[in-house]
Amino acid sequence: xxxxxxxxxxxxxxxxxxxxxxxxxxxxxxxxxxxxxxxxxxxxxxxxxxxxxxxxxxxxxxxxxxxxxxxxxxxxxxxxxxxxxxxxxxxxxxxxxxxxxxxxxxxxxxxxxxxxxxxxxxxxxxxxxxxxxxxxxxxxxxxxxxxxxxxxxxxxxxxxxxxxxxxxxxxxxxxxxxxxxxxxxxxxxxxxxxxxxxxxxxxxxxxxxxxxxxxxxxxxxxxxxxxxxxxxxxxxxxxxxxxxxxxxxxxxxxxxxxxxxxxxxxxxxxxxxxxxxxxxxxxxxxxxxxxxxxxxxxxxxxxxxxxxxxxxxxxxxxxxxxxxxxxxxxxxxxxxxxxxxxxxxxxxxxxxxxxxxxxxxxxxxxxxxxxxxxxxxxxxxxxxxxxxxxxxxxxxxxxxxxxxxxxxxxxxxxxxxxxxxxxxxxxxxxxxxxxxxxxxxxxxxxxxxxxxxxxxxxxxxxxxxxxxxxxxxxxxxxxxxxx
Amino acid sequence: xxxxxxxxxxxxxxxxxxxxxxxxxxxxxxxxxxxxxxxxxxxxxxxxxxxxxxxxxxxxxxxxxxxxxxxxxxxxxxxxxxxxxxxxxxxxxxxxxxxxxxxxxxxxxxxxxxxxxxxxxxxxxxxxxxxxxxxxxxxxxxxxxxxxxxxxxxxxxxxxxxxxxxxxxxxxxxxxxxxxxxxxxxxxxxxxxxxxxxxxxxxxxxxxxxxxxxxxxxxxxxxxxxxxxxxxxxxxxxxxxxxxxxxxxx
Numbered sequence: 001x002x003x004x005x006x007x008x009x010x011x012x013x014x015x016x017x018x019x020x021x022x023x024x025x026x027x028x029x030x031x032x033x034x035x036x037x038x039x040x041x042x043x044x045x046x047x048x049x050x051x052x053x054x055x056x057x058x059x060x061x062x063x064x065x066x067x068x069x070x071x072x073x074x075x076x077x078x079x080x081x082x083x084x085x086x087x088x089x090x091x092x093x094x095x096x097x098x099x100x101x102x103x104x105x106x107x108x109x110x111x112x113x114x115x116x117x118x119x120x121x122x123x124x125x126x127x128x129x130x131x132x133x134x135x136x137x138x139x140x141x142x143x144x145x146x147x148x149x150x151x152x153x154x155x156x157x158x159x160x161x162x163x164x165x166x167x168x169x170x171x172x173x174x175x176x177x178x179x180x181x182x183x184x185x186x187x188x189x190x191x192x193x194x195x196x197x198x199x200x201x202x203x204x205x206x207x208x209x210x211x212x213x214x215x216x217x218x219x220x221x222x223x224x225x226x227x228x229x230x231x232x233x234x235x236x237x238x239x240x241x242x243x244x245x246x247x248x249x250x251x252x253x254x255x256x257x258x259x260x261x262x263x264x265x266x267x268x269x270x271x272x273x274x275x276x277x278x279x280x281x282x283x284x285x286x287x288x289x290x291x292x293x294x295x296x297x298x299x300x301x302x303x304x305x306x307x308x309x310x311x312x313x314x315x316x317x318x319x320x321x322x323x324x325x326x327x328x329x330x331x332x333x334x335x336x337x338x339x340x341x342x343x344x345x346x347x348x349x350x351x352x353x354x355x356x357x358x359x360x361x362x363x364x365x366x367x368x369x370x371x372x373x374x375x376x377x378x379x380x381x382x383x384x385x386x387x388x389x390x391x392x393x394x395x396x397x398x399x400x401x402x403x404x405x406x407x408x409x410x411x412x413x414x415x416x417x418x419x420x421x422x423x424x425x426x427x428x429x430x431x432x433x434x435x436x437x438x439x440x441x442x443x444x445x446x447x448x449x450x451x452x453x454x455x456x457x458x459x460x461x462x463x464x465x466x467x468x469x470x471x472x473x474x475x476x477x478x479x480x481x482x483x
Numbered sequence: 484x485x486x487x488x489x490x491x492x493x494x495x496x497x498x499x500x501x502x503x504x505x506x507x508x509x510x511x512x513x514x515x516x517x518x519x520x521x522x523x524x525x526x527x528x529x530x531x532x533x534x535x536x537x538x539x540x541x542x543x544x545x546x547x548x549x550x551x552x553x554x555x556x557x558x559x560x561x562x563x564x565x566x567x568x569x570x571x572x573x574x575x576x577x578x579x580x581x582x583x584x585x586x587x588x589x590x591x592x593x594x595x596x597x598x599x600x601x602x603x604x605x606x607x608x609x610x611x612x613x614x615x616x617x618x619x620x621x622x623x624x625x626x627x628x629x630x631x632x633x634x635x636x637x638x639x640x641x642x643x644x645x646x647x648x649x650x651x652x653x654x655x656x657x658x659x660x661x662x663x664x665x666x667x668x669x670x671x672x673x674x675x676x677x678x679x680x681x682x683x684x685x686x687x688x689x690x691x692x693x694x695x696x697x698x699x700x701x702x703x704x705x706x707x708x709x710x711x712x713x714x715x716x717x718x719x720x721x722x723x724x725x726x727x728x729x730x731x732x733x
Contacts, residue, residue: 429571431571432571432573434533434555435567435570435571435573436573436581437532437554437555437556437559438531438532438555438556438558438559438564438565438567439559439581439582439585439588439641439645440556440559440560440585440588440589440592440645441556441584441585441588442554442556442588445584445588449573449576449580449581449584450573450575450576452575452576453573453574453575453576453577453580453624454574454575455575456575457575
């Protein structure tokens, strides 16, 4: 990032309010509140799903009913009433959209306001977008361009209808239905999300991206994303999200699965900016997400990069299962918490194949009265000879009422592997701020500089389009956190 | 330019400056000398605006303004530069980005647009040469991993970049070998102009072999006990601070 760009971003940031808190007034079809088999049948019917998909959902629902909410995270929030949530809400539109003209102008306007252009003519950079509002995908751009190379990029619902074999083969193959409480819930009620398949040997020419937007009050969003990279292929995928400002809490429980076959590479980047609640900790999104990728073949590579600034509560551990020999897993994270936000986030690197390598760089930034925890598991299996992991977990504290916690879990079952873990905790010192002030830089800008400098290693891993957004977000999220 | 009258400053209830008076005019170089713990750094920090201190009395005016009413960054943008005795490290923030922000903040303060990137980089090269810094310091993070000497040179480099009207160098010479000392002194000498002024705080006379001051003040026990020309520094070197202590009021 050129520094003039950085300056421009920092200068643009003048108000610390959440900018995406508006609500779109649009006619919406909603399911009644609550969760039971009828609701699941309703969702499945609305999506015109085949019988096997309905069965998958019902099975997941029955398993979920037997499960208990996990309590081990360093998070505190009131009990969630799962019967008080709307599980399906969809902007009313025609059944199928063949051109942009058919998309409701209010929806287009909504995404324009969010800085997401659904107009292919207006694209500035090589990005294809799938826009998801509440429970449905509104529009996926550049499908035709991508199809010429055999790339499938569509909403999950479309994939179930048009590519059932691929979906059946890979759905829940990385995150099993019973994996955890929220994954089971998602498997039962997931509404929409993106599906993407990159054929053998194809390097996807566009950045693929999904933009998630919660709009309707009282709804939960349960999206499902599945990315399959066939042998020797490459794709970079980005995910962004926002929600209106409300004083109730809304639930978001997503599942993302990535399959990378032999020699394939998947880069997955997230800028998570769900509404974090107000200064007193009222409202905000509860974000319980399961993200996992598997390097199935040798030399496969999966890389997660996340910038987490939003949500009242975040529970999220993007993970890699390194099954193929010589496969590589990476996790780069910046998690910012301010006011009363709580984040318990990290990763799991499970080394099963030989000569597998993983890197974890986690940068936590806590301000206000927030709590920020890194929780990471590195497991090197018996057969994963000569494997390596390097973990670096840094915490930066702003002020003296916030908390930073690190929970590393490391197990190594062979003698030829090496695991390194480094952790630091620091704070922005008065001396640093005075030094910046003395050079004419005010405190707000100084914090922006220092925080962006601190997170640079991770921000540098983001695609250009996202890096700009992420830097902006970091500054906004921390406004008013000092002094 | 700077006029300090009967300044009284304390920290945590302890009086450090006890009625200090000093006037600095454009084009002048003032050296402030004195034993450790007499308030030299306190004076530098109070002028820069550090909030650790309580001002008990007196006035400080700068370019006709009440300096004590201005924030730290306002003072900086009004042309006051402090060369730190112990420059802090700011990991991850490149010198280029840091200085660009500083330069543009100053420009914004004076109602100017940001400096174009090309012009800024040229200016950096030019100033590096001026102050004889040949290292890759500009691409490194602010003071991170710098040796003591590099940090001090970096202060001079920043001073060159920011072109202050009033620069205060707080024991910039401490801990420097003779080569580094010359770099620092040459930097100051090259930046001297009829419209700017320097306050050079030092414990030793050594630096004043290279920076010829117009005035030398001896600070002792919170007051300036003696002022004179450059020959005062030599006298002090010869006789030691004990000589002054004997003369100073308790």
